[in-house]
Amino acid sequence: MSDKIFVSAEEVARKAGVSRSAVSRAFTAGASIAPETRRKVMEAAEALGYHVNHLARGLMRNESGIVCLVVSDMGTPYRSALIKALTQQLQNAGKIAMIVNTDRSDERVDMALRQAIRYRADASIVLSGMPDKSLVDLCVRNGQRLVLINRDDEHQGPLRINLDDDDTAQSVVTAFLRAGCRRLAFANSEAGTPSLMTREVGFVAAAREQGLDVTVERFGPTGYESGKVLAQRLMTRRERPDAVFCVTDLVALGFMDAARHQFSLSIPDDLCVVGFDDIPQAAWSSYELTTFAQPIEEIAAAAVAWLMSDDVGQSQSLRLNAPFVWRRSVRSA
Amino acid sequence: MSDKIFVSAEEVARKAGVSRSAVSRAFTAGASIAPETRRKVMEAAEALGYHVNHLARGLMRNESGIVCLVVSDMGTPYRSALIKALTQQLQNAGKIAMIVNTDRSDERVDMALRQAIRYRADASIVLSGMPDKSLVDLCVRNGQRLVLINRDDEHQGPLRINLDDDDTAQSVVTAFLRAGCRRLAFANSEAGTPSLMTREVGFVAAAREQGLDVTVERFGPTGYESGKVLAQRLMTRRERPDAVFCVTDLVALGFMDAARHQFSLSIPDDLCVVGFDDIPQAAWSSYELTTFAQPIEEIAAAAVAWLMSDDVGQSQSLRLNAPFVWRRSVRSA
DNA sequence: CCCACCCTTGCACGGCTTTGCAAACTTCTT
DNA sequence: AAGAAGTTTGCAAAGCCGTGCAAGGGTGGG
Numbered sequence: 048m049s050d051k052i053f054v055s056a057e058e059v060a061r062k063a064g065v066s067r068s069a070v071s072r073a074f075t076a077g078a079s080i081a082p083e084t085r086r087k088v089m090e091a092a093e094a095l096g097y098h099v100n101h102l103a104r105g106l107m108r109n110e111s112g113i114v115c116l117v118v119s120d121m122g123t124p125y126r127s128a129l130i131k132a133l134t135q136q137l138q139n140a141g142k143i144a145m146i147v148n149t150d151r152s153d154e155r156v157d158m159a160l161r162q163a164i165r166y167r168a169d170a171s172i173v174l175s176g177m178p179d180k181s182l183v184d185l186c187v188r189n190g191q192r193l194v195l196i197n198r199d200d201e202h203q204g205p206l207r208i209n210l211d212d213d214d215t216a217q218s219v220v221t222a223f224l225r226a227g228c229r230r231l232a233f234a235n236s237e238a239g240t241p242s243l244m245t246r247e248v249g250f251v252a253a254a255r256e257q258g259l260d261v262t263v264e265r266f267g268p269t270g271y272e273s274g275k276v277l278a279q280r281l282m283t284r285r286e287r288p289d290a291v292f293c294v295t296d297l298v299a300l301g302f303m304d305a306a307r308h309q310f311s312l313s314i315p316d317d318l319c320v321v322g323f324d325d326i327p328q329a330a331w332s333s334y335e336l337t338t339f340a341q342p343i344e345e346i347a348a349a350a351v352a353w354l355m356s357d358d359v360g361q362s363q364s365l366r367l368n369a370p371f372v373w374r375r376s377v378r379s380a
Numbered sequence: 381m382s383d384k385i386f387v388s389a390e391e392v393a394r395k396a397g398v399s400r401s402a403v404s405r406a407f408t409a410g411a412s413i414a415p416e417t418r419r420k421v422m423e424a425a426e427a428l429g430y431h432v433n434h435l436a437r438g439l440m441r442n443e444s445g446i447v448c449l450v451v452s453d454m455g456t457p458y459r460s461a462l463i464k465a466l467t468q469q470l471q472n473a474g475k476i477a478m479i480v481n482t483d484r485s486d487e488r489v490d491m492a493l494r495q496a497i498r499y500r501a502d503a504s505i506v507l508s509g510m511p512d513k514s515l516v517d518l519c520v521r522n523g524q525r526l527v528l529i530n531r532d533d534e535h536q537g538p539l540r541i542n543l544d545d546d547d548t549a550q551s552v553v554t555a556f557l558r559a560g561c562r563r564l565a566f567a568n569s570e571a572g573t574p575s576l577m578t579r580e581v582g583f584v585a586a587a588r589e590q591g592l593d594v595t596v597e598r599f600g601p602t603g604y605e606s607g608k609v610l611a612q613r614l615m616t617r618r619e620r621p622d623a624v625f626c627v628t629d630l631v632a633l634g635f636m637d638a639a640r641h642q643f644s645l646s647i648p649d650d651l652c653v654v655g656f657d658d659i660p661q662a663a664w665s666s667y668e669l670t671t672f673a674q675p676i677e678e679i680a681a682a683a684v685a686w687l688m689s690d691d692v693g694q695s696q697s698l699r700l701n702a703p704f705v706w707r708r709s710v711r712s713a
Numbered sequence: 714c715c716c717a718c719c720c721t722t723g724c725a726c727g728g729c730t731t732t733g734c735a736a737a738c739t740t741c742t743t
Numbered sequence: 744a745a746g747a748a749g750t751t752t753g754c755a756a757a758g759c760c761g762t763g764c765a766a767g768g769g770t771g772g773g
Contacts, residue, residue: 053442053500053522055759066723071761078762081721096518098497102435102444103759106728109386111435113478121467122660127460134454134481143495145446146477148467162476164431167386185429189386271664304665327455331604332637333666388729399753404731411732414751436729439758 054097063091074099105167114142114354115163117156119149119175123270123297124326125341129174129196132347140351142169149176157182164189170354173198192354196346199241203362206353208346210242211366215339216249218371219292219321220257222337226319226378228290232262234277234302235294236269243269243294246323250292262288269294274301275309282310289318290377296322296329299336303376320376323369335375342367387430396424407432438500447475447687448496450489452482452508456603456630457659458674462507462529465680473684475502482509490515497522503687506531525687529679532574539686541679543575544699548672549582551704552625552654553590555670559652559711561623565595567610567635568627569602576602576627579656583625595621602627607634608642615643622651623710629655629662629671636667636709653709656702668708675700 056070063070065084072078073088091097105111114137120126134144145166147159156176163171164185170192177198183205186193193205223231231254235247247263254261264280267273274293278301281288293299299322306312306320314320322329325340345367353363373379389403396403398417405411406421424430438444447470453459467477478499480492489509496504497518503525510531516538519526526538556564564587568580584594597613600606607626611634614621626632632655639645639653647653655662658673678700686696706712 053497053759057759067760068723068762069721071759072722075761079721084721096521098494100439100500100759101498102438102500103728104761105435106433106439106730106759107761109728116479122457122461122464124455124457124460127457127463128455130460130479131455131481131483134479135483138481143499144479144481146449146463146467146479148464148471148477150464150468161431164386165434166476167433167435188429271660275665300664308665327604328661331633332608332641386729390729400729401731401753402751404729405752408731412751417751433729436758437731439729439760440731442758 053100054095055100056097059088059091059095059097062095063087109167110169111167112142113145113166113168115145115147115159115166115168115171117147117149117159117163117171117173117175117178119151121146121148124328125296125324125343126174128326128343129341129346132343133172133350136347136351140355142351160186164191170194172196172350194350194354196350197242199245205362206350207362207364208349209364209366210341210369212242212245212249212369215246215323215369215371216253219250220253220259222321222371222377223290223292223319224257226290226315228319229259230262230286230288230290231259232264232281232288232291233294234274234281234291234298235263235265236273236298237265237267238269240269246292246294262286269298271297271301271304274298274303275305276301278302278305279309282306282312290320291318292321294323296324296326296336296338298322299338299376300328300334303334303336315376315378319378322376325372329372330374337374337377338372339369340372341369386433387428388433389430392421392424392428392430395428396420442500443502444500445475446478446499446501448478448480448492448499448501448504450480450482450492450496450504450506450508450511452484452488454479454481457661458629458657458676459507461659461676462674462679465676466505466683469680469684473688475684493519497524503527505529505683527683527687529683530575532578538695539683540695540697541682542697542699543674543702545575545578545582545702548579548656548702548704549586552583553586553592555654555704555710556623556625556652557590559623559648561652562592563595563619563621563623564592565597565614565621565624566627567607567614567624567631568596568598569600569606569631570598571602573602579625579627595619602631604630604634604637607631607636608638609634611635611638612642615639615645623653624651625654627656629657629659629669631655632669632671632709633661633667636669648709648711652711655709658705662705663707670707670710671705672702673705674702 056067059070060067070088072080073085137144147162149155149159156178160178160182172194174196195205195207233247233250251261264277266276293302299320306318312318322336322338325338329336329338389400393400393403403421405413406418470477480495482488482492489511493511493515505527507529528538528540566580566583587594597610599609626635632653639651645651655669655671658671662669662671
């Protein structure tokens with residue numbers, strides 16, 4: 048590879064007529080240095096195009112400033128919004144985000160964490176997949192902070208951020224009942240992620256409490272196309288559902304499109320739909336999907352706040368609220 | 381911050397009963413080391429949880445393995461898809477992506493490049509905004525590779541990847557004419573990005589060649605909401621357009637929604653619409669938008685290939701094709 | 714005018730790896 | 744069995760920055 052010729056502190060020192068350490072101090076917040084000296088250094092640095100080498104600084108300080116984001120399906124609206132919020136807030140906190148894409152192959156999340164260790168990341172934030180317990184231990188042992196978002200694992204040490212889904216199932220059932228729906232369905236993917244399964248189980252249980260059965264269908268990955276297939280399967284049943292809770296907004300939008308264009312159903316007159324995430328598309332006027340809003344900014348804020356805080360503390364678990372967003376895909380009373 | 385206690389090569393060497401350099405060689409591809417020695421080292425490393433320190437390695441080799449992605453609006457479907465492709469292909473090439481979010485404030489892209497220099501990134505890929513010339517020079521001078529995607533700047537040194545838009549305007553005009561449309565419009569945002577302006581100018585010129593005028597409207601940022609506003613403005617004109625070319629798919633989808641739900645227009649019967657990007661939502665059955673497909677994978681492949689190649693070469697410019705995707709938002713002949 | 718104290722600065726070392734070089738060890742040939 | 748050729752290994756330096764320590768310079772007070 049080409050020989051990169053970065054300018055070193057040594058050269059700046061020569062040009063400014065001071066010592067190497069003076070240059071170092073000029074770029075270190077809170078170091079003891081005379082204003083005049085700092086000015087001279089800064090001037091020389093700007094002229095030469097000097098930039099502190101964060102690799103070396105990280106080596107010294109044992110703190111690289113890097114935070115590793117472990118994520119798959121980042122093309123998805125929800126995921127990309129979360130990444131956006133995280134990168135922004137990390138930058139505001141003086142950190143920088145490194146992204147490891149773990150699409151296909153679940154063992155990749157372990158590789159991702161190893162990569163984080165190699166770059167001596169200050170922390171890792173896992174948005175997808177579930178790391179192996181031994182890897183988590185390794186991270187923790189190395190003093191690396193770990194945040195697990197929406198992966199209800201039972202790992203010790205890291206911070207877990209999850210949604211408080213105690214009321215969600217109840218809210219949906221109530222909404223459907225008020226709308227006069229009686230034949231409930233749940234449209235799930237085959238991903239089997241804990242958070243998705245919790246939604247399904249909770250909904251079925253809440254419905255049963257009201258004496259209602261739920262038709263559950265599962266298919267494919269968690270996306271728009273699966274939503275269409277799920278609609279085809281559910282809407283061709285003898286007892287056609289009149290209300291469906293979709294595990295995700297993307298699934299819900301696919302479901303709505305199939306229901307409307309393939310079965311000529313009117314929403315919410317013939318069918319009520321509820322989704323989850325509140326991605327931007329849910330608000331588009333073709334859909335106006337009633338859904339639960341992922342508190343994306345709060346999630347990011349909580350993650351960043353925790354990993355900037357001084358007290359590592361023990362394994363901590365945080366539960367955030369996903370407010371119900373009423374739109375027109377469910378009949379009002 | 382907590383004291384991270386990473387295990388060093390020194391310790392592995394002691395445990396394996398070899399020298400520090402043997403450990404180093406065990407982890408260096410193509411180094412001269414006996415298989416037996418390597419096995420011993422690897423065993424000790426695994427037992428101790430050792431991972432090569434990429435900060436130190438980068439310092440030594442003058443090659444960090446980091447590639448910096450400079451991007452804004454990463455919540456957008458097109459951008460997130462591009463980031464996904466880039467991170468994936470970079471990883472396959474043995475690099476790792478670092479993301480700098482440049483939302484709001486244009487001067488931030490300069491800060492981003494500085495950040496890239498500080499971390500001694502092997503390359504930077506700019507997806508948004510336009511870096512200052514002096515910064516570009518600085519990167520180049522430091523031997524850092526630079527890729528500009530869809531920013532038709534005239535910078536020297538870096539690789540520029542742009543779309544070949546010679547035929548796009550012509551294609552759209554032809555499609556509209558075949559559909560029997562005569563009152564053409566162009567819906568643009570106020571972003572003023574070169575690539576967006578090129579689309580507008582090209583379309584107006586191509587239409588004029590056919591003796592047709594184009595009503596141009598510009599509003600807001602480049603997104604769904606702006607599309608709705610643009611529809612309100614264009615569809616309340618005395619001479620209501622019967623065909624509109626939207627600068628972006630997101631704008632087009634907002635435009636379609638407003639045209640349908642606020643003006644009760646039928647697409648493509650009353651109005652033909654063409655977008656640009658081919659985001660996933662364009663294919664959704666509520667829209668079936670005719671558009672041009674950004675060759676995302678090719679863009680990523682070209683970028684990665686160039687920055688892995690040995691010959692730096694001079695300022696290089698690459699033009700890729702954005703194929704026309706026919707869907708149902710334009711009447712067929 | 715001198716002393717004491719504080720701020721500033723330079724020196725040298727530490728932190729972790731890679732790599733050129735030379736020594737040691739194999740192994741094969743004659 | 745000895746020498747030559749080729750591997751393998753260890754040593755030491757280099758690459759860059761942060762910081763403890765001690766010395767230098769300056770200032771204020773007595």
